Amino acid sequence: TAVPLQFALYELGRNPEVQETIREQVKASWAQAEGNPQKALQGVPLLKATTKEILRLYPVGIAVQRYPVRDIILQNYHIPAGTMVQACLYPLGRSREVFEDPQRFDPSRWRSRQAPGGGGGAREGEESAFRSIAFGFGARQCIGRRIAENEMQLLLMHILLSFRLSVSSCEDIDTTYRFILQPETPPRITFSEL
Ligand code: HEM
Numbered sequence: 649t650a651v652p653l654q655f656a657l658y659e660l661g662r663n664p665e666v667q668e669t670i671r672e673q674v675k676a677s678w679a680q681a682e683g684n685p686q687k688a689l690q691g692v693p694l695l696k697a698t699t700k701e702i703l704r705l706y707p708v709g710i711a712v713q714r715y716p717v718r719d720i721i722l723q724n725y726h727i728p729a730g731t732m733v734q735a736c737l738y739p740l741g742r743s744r745e746v747f748e749d750p751q752r753f754d755p756s757r758w759r760s761r762q763a764p765g766g767g768g769g770a771r772e773g774e775e776s777a778f779r780s781i782a783f784g785f786g787a788r789q790c791i792g793r794r795i796a797e798n799e800m801q802l803l804l805m806h807i808l809l810s811f812r813l814s815v816s817s818c819e820d821i822d823t824t825y826r827f828i829l830q831p832e833t834p835p836r837i838t839f840s841e842l
Contacts, residue, residue, distance in 0.1 A: 649796050651830055655706040656698060656804060658821060658835040659753040661813040666753065670694045671808045678809060689801055695808075697755035699800045703782035705753065707737035708828045712784045737782060738829070746779055811839040 660667040670692075677691030689695070711734045718729050727733060742750045747757070758780075783790035790796070807813070815837055822832035 649799050651828060652699070652702050652706060652708055653800055653803060654831060654835055655821065656702045656800070657807070657813055657837045658815060658831075659702065659705070660698075660804075660808075661815040661837045662818040663753050664814070666755065667808070667813060670698060670755070674805050674808045678805070685802055685805065688805060689798070692801070692805065693759070694755055695801050695804055696797070697758040698804065699797055700758050700780055700782075701753060701755040704741040704747070704780065706823065706829055707741060707782045709782070709784075710738050710825060710829050711736050712781055735778075735781065740779075740781075807839075810842060812842055814838045814840065 660670070673692050673694045674688070678688045680691060681688035713732055713734050715732055716727055716729055720727050722733070740746060744750055778785070783793040783796075815835070817836075821835055823829050824832050
């Protein structure tokens with residue numbers, strides 16, 4: 649969670665308008681929740697979409713793998729049982745065929761007609777929960793998912809309530825794969841007290 653949080657703070661810092669829109673939602677929800685952080689999280693769909701959007705652009709685990717237990721046909725390819733099949737999350741998240749304007753950090757893309765757990769892509773009518781599989785899927789999906797999401801959203805909520813984030817350079821962050829996808833060098837982010 650520490651790594652996607654770094655990416656999240658950086659993207660919020662270099663997209664001040666997005667940051668401000670989310671902050672407005674967070675402030676309103678926080679005021680209504682009377683100091684109850686879990687209640688406040690219920691009223692911030694944009695913040696939840698932010699963690700989803702960050703994991704689309706910077707998937708912690710870059711692939712989800714399965715060994716089919718029986719032969720299957722996938723898009724006309726015959727895959728024998730026992731073959732490792734990988735869904736590569738990095739190119740999936742940045743594919744034009746799947747997401748409109750894929751390089752753009754835009755949490756609101758997840759707001760649309762909502763297929764369960766998914767939605768928000770380029771082609772209407774073809775939305776699929778499998779656009780968002782940073783935590784895997786099915787019986788073996790990440791068992792820490794809810795803890796991870798909760799932790800990231802709580803931290804971002806508190807930061808947005810207290811600080812304005814900015815960055816001195818808007819360049820893309822170079823990434824490297826060391827067990828998980830990481831920034832090549834730690835992004836520099838300025839926190840200004842609100
Ligand atoms: C942003 C944070 C995280 C991401 C993106 C992530 C992602 C993933 C992914 C992709 C898998 C493989 C799922 C599959 O094959 O369908 C996985 C498995 C797993 N994760 Fe996470 N994870 C995160 C945080 C955590 C945390 C905080 C914990 C523990 C508290 C955790 C515990 C596990 C465990 C135990 C498995 C293996 C589940 C199994 O094989 O049945 N993860 N995670």
